Amino acid sequence: MDLTINSQQRCFEGTQGFYSHDSAICGGAMNFAVYQPPQAKDGAKVPMVTFLSGLTCTEENFTAKAGAQRVAAELGLMLLMPDTSPRGCGYPGEDDDYDLGSGAGFYLDATQAPWSARYRMYSYITRELPALIAEHFPVDAGRQGIFGHSMGGHGALTIHLKNPGVYRSVSAFAPVCAPSQCPWGRKAFTAYLGEDETLWEDYDSCALIRRQPSDAKIFIDQGAEDPFLSEQLKPDLLVAACEDAGQHFEFRMQPDYDHSYYFIQTFVEDHLRHHAKTLT
Numbered sequence: 001m002d003l004t005i006n007s008q009q010r011c012f013e014g015t016q017g018f019y020s021h022d023s024a025i026c027g028g029a030m031n032f033a034v035y036q037p038p039q040a041k042d043g044a045k046v047p048m049v050t051f052l053s054g055l056t057c058t059e060e061n062f063t064a065k066a067g068a069q070r071v072a073a074e075l076g077l078m079l080l081m082p083d084t085s086p087r088g089c090g091y092p093g094e095d096d097d098y099d100l101g102s103g104a105g106f107y108l109d110a111t112q113a114p115w116s117a118r119y120r121m122y123s124y125i126t127r128e129l130p131a132l133i134a135e136h137f138p139v140d141a142g143r144q145g146i147f148g149h150s151m152g153g154h155g156a157l158t159i160h161l162k163n164p165g166v167y168r169s170v171s172a173f174a175p176v177c178a179p180s181q182c183p184w185g186r187k188a189f190t191a192y193l194g195e196d197e198t199l200w201e202d203y204d205s206c207a208l209i210r211r212q213p214s215d216a217k218i219f220i221d222q223g224a225e226d227p228f229l230s231e232q233l234k235p236d237l238l239v240a241a242c243e244d245a246g247q248h249f250e251f252r253m254q255p256d257y258d259h260s261y262y263f264i265q266t267f268v269e270d271h272l273r274h275h276a277k278t279l280t
């Protein structure tokens, strides 16, 4: 699989790069960013943590705003930052709303036309992109973790819960915890998956935990002043699901923090150390 290097720059003795490729699964060009830590040299393979971003984001938001590279360099973690959806599909309404279409792929495989042809972010993130990364970067595919923010927190939790042996560590910042029960998720799931809500459970962390908890510890930070907390994120539902199902978790409510990347950059070191405990 071919890869285009759009830019590469030195960063904490490692390399921060932006790349694109032609995705068979998403039916067009996709962008992503990778941070290679200094330990990834002379043939040495390093563990990788994938960060899934939230609504309106591209591969650039976390890469430029989270300040994760310094600690990733210290811990020897490769970071993979995918885009949040296919782009330029030409579907009606694709660019009209911030919470549907471009920038809002919700990390699922759409089953409803027209989205089903290209909005296949679940398969892209779990199959095509890791294979491409393994071909072009010195990654140890047996040591992978996943984390994310908001819509990307939902993606990280669901992808871990559906693939606990591949994504061995998991964490999230302000995740959409129960997409079947909040306006962002219900709008996206109706459009992408259709009206049958029983089919939504496959992409709902609370339902997945109740069905089959994982052996990992789910680590979550949430800002207490997050404007999306009660209507969209609903961490109380995830905490209840974890408690009922016996899922190991740590949930931290952070006083005074909001939903922004200032919140993320404050706690990103804790998240990377959480992943390193399992992966290194």
Ligand SMILES: N[C@@H](CCC(=O)N[C@@H](CSC=O)C(=O)NCC(=O)O)C(=O)O
Residues within 6 Å of the ligand: 053, 054, 055, 056, 057, 061, 065, 098, 149, 150, 151, 152, 259, 260, 261
């Ligand atoms: N209506 C807002 C919503 C956009 C927003 O807040 N996006 C968040 C993720 S929200 C959940 O997935 C984000 O990460 N934005 C990018 C950033 O760099 O802050 C709006 O359109 O502004």
